[in-house]
Structure formats: structure tokens, C-alpha cells
Amino acid sequence: MHEMSVAQNIIDIVLQHLPDQNAHTVKSVNVKIGKMAGIVPDSLEFSFRVIAADTPCMIDAELKMQLVPLIIRCNGCTKETNIDDPVFMCPGCNSADVTVLSGTELQVSEIEIEDTT
Ligand SMILES: [Zn+2]
Numbered sequence: 001m002h003e004m005s006v007a008q009n010i011i012d013i014v015l016q017h018l019p020d021q022n023a024h025t026v027k028s029v030n031v032k033i034g035k036m037a038g039i040v041p042d043s044l045e046f047s048f049r050v051i052a053a054d055t056p057c058m059i060d061a062e063l064k065m066q067l068v069p070l071i072i073r074c075n076g077c078t079k080e081t082n083i084d085d086p087v088f089m090c091p092g093c094n095s096a097d098v099t100v101l102s103g104t105e106l107q108v109s110e111i112e113i114e115d116t117t
Pocket of ligand 1: 075
């Protein structure tokens, strides 16, 4: 499952930012998920829980997912459009010469850490 490796990546990133895994626990992890990132939120949540259960400092960590809309900008008429389907065409002038502004990202945006002591 694709989401399993994504969840593993997220947890790896969190652990890299954790100063001391024995002295801190992770309360929550915020991730930004683009609509076009190819992630199914429920699957990611499930995978995250499976891996977090084996990671002592992350057992209680909450995964907060922020879904980022897919936005394109037309290079012809500069119109910006929030599109629902991956049809990369400007609805204003029907040009296919567009730039994707957001919607493909998958990134850890915030990690909340708590002292265990
Ligand atoms: Zn246009």
C-alpha cells in the first residue's frame, strides 16, 4: 500500500526533528496533503496508526491532515482556478498552458512535542 510508505516517511521526518526520543513524546503531526498528491486520507490515517503503535514516542500522536486544493494559473490570461478534476485547462480561455500552484504537495508542516517528565 502506497500510504504505508508515506506514513513511514512522515514518521521518519518527525523522529529526525525530535530532540530526544526518550524525553519527549509527539502530541500531534500536521501534514499538508495536496488533492493531487494521490493520498487517500483514511488509508494514511490507518497506516500512520499502525506504525505509530510501534514507535513509543508516537503512540498517542494525532495525525492532523490539511487538504490543499488544486489550483492552477493560466500562463495566457493569468486567471487562477481551483479545479476539482485533474484537467489542466484554463476555463477562462481554454489554454492548456497552465502552471500548477498548489495541490501536489505532501509535507509535514508542524510537529507538536510534549515533555514526558
Ligand atoms: Zn486562461
